[in-house]
Amino acid sequence: MPATAPASTPDAPPPSDDASTSASEAYGASGEFGEATTGAAGSASRWVLPEAVRVAGEAQRISYDPAPAWEGGKNCTAMTRGAALLRAFILARVPAVKTIGGYNCRPNTARTSQTSVHGTGRALDIMIPTLQGAANSAVGDPIANWLVTNASVIGVQYLIWNRVKWSGSRTGRKDAPYGGPNPHVDHIHLELTSAASRAETPWFRSLPGAAVVKEASTPAGALPARPDLVTVQGIEVARSIAGRLGAMLTAAAAAGVKLTGGGYRSPARQVELRRKHCGPSQDDIWQKPASQCVPPTARPGRSNHERGLAIDFRGVSGRMTRADPAYRWLAANAARFGFKNLPSEPWHWSVDGR
Ligand SMILES: [Zn+2]
Ligand SMILES: [Zn+2]
Secondary structure, three states: OOOOOOOOOOOOOOOOOOOOOOOOHHOOOOOOOOOOOOOOOOOOOOOOOOOHHHHHHHHHOOOOOOOOOOHOOOOOOOOOHHEEEEEEHHHHHHHOOOEEEEEOOEEEOOOOOOHHHHOOOOOOEEEEEEEEEOEEHHHHHHHHHHHHHOHHHOOOOEEEEEEEEOOOOOOOOOOEEOOOOOOOOOOEEEEOHHHHHHHOOHHOOOOOHHHHHHHHOOOOOOOOOOOOEEEOOEEEEEEHHHHHHHHHHHHHHHHOOOOOOEEOOOHHHHHHHHHHHOOHHHEEEEEEOOOHHOOOOOOOOOOHHOOOOOEEOOOOEEEOOOOHHHHHHHHHHHHHHHEEEEEOOEEEEOOOOO
């Protein structure tokens, strides 16, 4: 029996690209990314995927489309449509990202017989200005986490960010330490599948077009610009509604009604709930109308919970029902504080009743 595993299996990680070329050299981007940073509060020593994101990623399986042989650059193409659309989308959504590199005809730095995925026009380098030389996790992590959560609907096959690589084609654990000479603290290296590069995956098909990409309502939803959150008497909500929620909880308590519940929900958690309430397929998670889920659950990117603007209140046992005294108090008083109920869900109260 051979003592070693074969050198390459279908699940083997792709050769590490970007091993020595810094994106700023490769794309002529300015190296001056340190402008106007506000200290190191947003940096972490490596990308740590939140549990829900890691699990959502591991539930998906994305096949790895390799780049062709190098042959002196003969096999290079150009920036693909999918890469261009995703690039425009991220630039429009994340003000902190000013530069995203893409097409670059060169050999794979780790395996020079092969074209770099950048030469196929399927790779992007999302430049994340560093914080005093360290990765700005506050900017980069939400983008990387969004890409993992939505990997199959977008067609993301591989990522490298802040000393960690994520391989969509792997079974089981998909994130692993990245040991290349370039630690990728100043950019996220992202590779699309061939289908995604042709804009044929569901996320791209839902985009009305590059011109209106900023306003696109997509199955994957808005990039999760995490709202400014605060916890009010145990309920996490957007700061913008903290005052009125606090006033309402206090008024309820004064009337002998103790209100408890959950407010903010991360985009990854929304995906998890869609899987649980709507079904396991990509279609179930991203497309099925909320009303066909049990209980009804908004499509990812479309829930007021993801904006910290909705609260699910608990009743005497489990979710609040119309029979709960607390429901009756809310029905009589919540409007004074600017909260409205979604009639199909007695427990769900938000700024606009959705
Ligand atoms: Zn790259
Ligand atoms: Zn709710």
